[in-house]
Amino acid sequence: MSHNPTPSASVISAQAVDAAITSRMSVRAFLPQGVEREVIEHILEVASRAPSGTNTQPWKVYVLQGASRDALVQKVCAAHDALRADPSLASEYREAYDYYPEKWVSPYIDRRRENGWSLYGLLGITKGDKDKMHAQHQRNFRFFDAPVGLMFTLDQVMGRGSLVDYGMFLQNIMIAARGRGLHTCPQAAWNGFAKIILPHIGAGEQEMLVCGMSLGYADPEDKVNDFHTPREPVASFTHWCG
Structure with missing residues (x-):
């Protein structure tokens, strides 16, 4: 009598990793349900296994919850409203690095x-x-109403390659969060308000803001979370050199 063999541990692990990666999305509506500190610490510990050039590990993480989170929200929302009312204030809010190009071209635009x-x-x-x-x-x-906000900084002395290292660290956070039923939204939108954020979180004078991130449990009832961005097929961005 034949039977299906038990999947090997390596197959199960591959399926779990693939599921965590492919189910990751930028969630834009969260439930108020909190996230325990131990869970956040464990996610960051796992994420710290990200590679970095000569093991520099250039990341610095600031976790905002409760009053500290709410106070930052109030400050930045007020600045965002003021900027809309007076666009000339834009000169006060500069990003530390160019996240987007100065001139957009196809296919990116x-x-x-x-x-x-x-x-x-x-x-x-x-x-x-x-x-x-x-x-x-x-x-x-x-x-996006997430109970946890994360801010990531980098010492300005570090080179551009550290942003590559940072990308791998951030991805690890998002994948580790998915493995625990959590969702995230990485956010470069915060970068322009670094002059408000950095003093609020207690960052040093030589630190620059890399990005922010929302962390929590997705609201399954909010239609905004039905938004899933498409991806280009492998054949469109891969060149086989042989």
Whole structure:
């Protein structure tokens, strides 16, 4: 009598890793359910196994919960509102590094537009509705209601390669979070408000803001979490050199 063999540990691990990676998404609505400190610490411990050039481990993490989180939300939302009222204030809010290009070209601008209008379309935000656009953008600065906000900094003395290291560390956090039923949203939107954020979190003078991240349990009832971005097929970005 034949029977199906028990999957090997390596197959099970591969399936679990693939599931964590492919189920990761940028969640934009979270439940108020808290996340225990021990869980956050364990996620960060696992994530710290990320590779870095000559093992420099350039990451610094600031965890915001409760009053510290709420106070930062209030400060940055107020600045965001003030910036809308007076666009000349933009000169006060500079990113430490260029996350996006100065000049957009295809295919990147096309993907960016598709991403933005697909999200706004889902939410019923039409082109030119500046009030709703502003409110939706400000959801970033409320951590999308996630109970945990993370801020990541880098010593300015470090080179651009450390941002590559940081990307691997951030991905590890997001995948480790998925393995525990949590979701995340990495956010470069915070970067322009570094002059408010860095003093609030107690960062040193030589630290620059890399990005923020929301962490918590996704709200399954909020339609914004139905938004899933497409990916290009492997054949479109892979060149076999042989």
